[in-house]
Amino acid sequence: MIYPRIAWAVLLLAGLVAACNQPAKTETATTAAAPTPTTVGQADWWKETVVYQLYPRSFQDSNGDGVGDLRGIISRLDYLQSLGVGTVWLNPIYGSPNDDNGYDISDYRAIMKDFGTMADFDALLKGLHQRGIKLVMDLVVNHSSDEHAWFKSARSSRTSPYRDYYYWWPADKGTPPARYSTFDVKKNAWQYDAATKSYYLHYFSKKQPDLNWNNPKLRQEVYSLMRFWADKGIDGFRMDAFQFVAKDPTFPPMPGLNEHNYTNAYNHGPHLHDYLQEMNREVLSKYHLMTVAEGAGRNPAEAMLFVDPARKELNMTYHFEAVGVGSGADTYQLTALKRVFTRWDSAFAHKGWQSIYLGSHDQPRIVSKFGDDRPAFRAASAKLLNTFILTMRGTPYCYNGDELGMTNSKFDNIADYRDVAARNGYQLVRSQGGSIPQYIKSLQRFSRDNSRTPFQWDATANAGFTTGTPWLKVNPNYPTVNEAAEAKDSASVLHHFRRAIAVRKQHKALVYGQYQLLDAANPHIYAYTRTLGAAKALVVLNFSSAPQSWPLPPGLQPGSQPLLNNYPTVPTGPALALQPWQAVVLSLR
């Protein structure tokens, strides 16, 4: 089962509030996965690519307004190419009033004013393609902005032609059946709208009304806007909140719905797969697009329904179970992390494909959550985490800044937070008389703003991100953690990231090879082999801030030189002496 509290994103409003009191989980030993086949279906570019998730608002500002923009990204194209990534996924760049940083779209065919113009977009796409990098756009169609023309018309009259693009509950029918909203200050997903004496549905903030996918006209609008971008030559879509899209329009009661169970309750509504198959027929089959849905069903078997090639729906999904490990507890259990990744790998061993990630714009920084962000261990643990992401089976998604080992910003004042989830959560805690210091502590660990602070380019003012005032404060550690400094240091997290990508590209076993977990119960070491025909690699990761000794399992004979290593010292057998957070990839004879 997906961990219900954090299945959506650990930091969302109620999760944050509740996380303060959650006890640490006790983990039991896991058993190694059964051997799996050596390849998963046919080779494809979207299986071999490395995706770089780029948060445009925070990447590079070109005009001094404090907000990152497309011209800023264009000025950094050579940097993107130097990383070796094959695909860039851009968070939403469409017209938006920015209640939820672009996830509230008011015009699906326009570029957000803060970010630039359509000419800038065309230049960006061209510049990426010239460098051999593909572009994946965010498709946010579970909801629009309340400032979208459809919604403006829909809310103006019960007879508007756009009324059925959204979900309404007329007040004359009484109060609607309870629905939980993750961003709403009162957690209520129904917002009363006086103009037509009706409530409208919003699973997210009240400025993000949910679109009615039961309406074929709405679906055609979505396919049409997808064609608009596909015709421009983009290479794929990341489909936001897609597991929530299908809803029963009669809104049957959901007793006991709350922050712990709403993701499962909303998941996989009626006709979800009919919609995806229709979308595939109408749009996806006509273009060479990569598709990845956020959210994946309530378990691997349901996730498979999205990506089984025979069903003709999508290429990949991503689930929240791994990033949810240990949320709310002081530390996470490595055995739990291993168990989740191993379980999902084996579910996709024969067909389908999955995404591998630890961080995103919805998660805290990976080095602060899964590594050790204290100065002595930050670099080594960031390198280890990148090694992990880049040596697992599935398409790796690397979030911008993680290639530098950027850390949580840990702001201690609510005024420094910008996220709608953080701000509304604060109001909720205040209104309930809860502990503000405890809430801030929880924001410091889980807030989405931790990973949204400006990219740290250099040690100049505002980390070289902007000449103006940044929309979100720069992490104070930028004078030491920044791209310019790391570019000069061949032992940096940045250089290690580039090497790891190069190694993945050279060794197809790291892309397609069978994954076999070793020593499942070891609480500090995550070790596995990847095997493709005669090619075999052993990955050994010391997930701890202390040295560890790891006896090589009998029969494993590593070559003398590691393919990848984040320390100058090479651990040799029969028991590998590993430094804190040491990560080695060894070829096996």
Ligand code: GLC
């Ligand atoms: C997805 C996005 C998140 C956004 C939410 C509502 O989870 O990743 O950032 O707030 O959907 O669109």
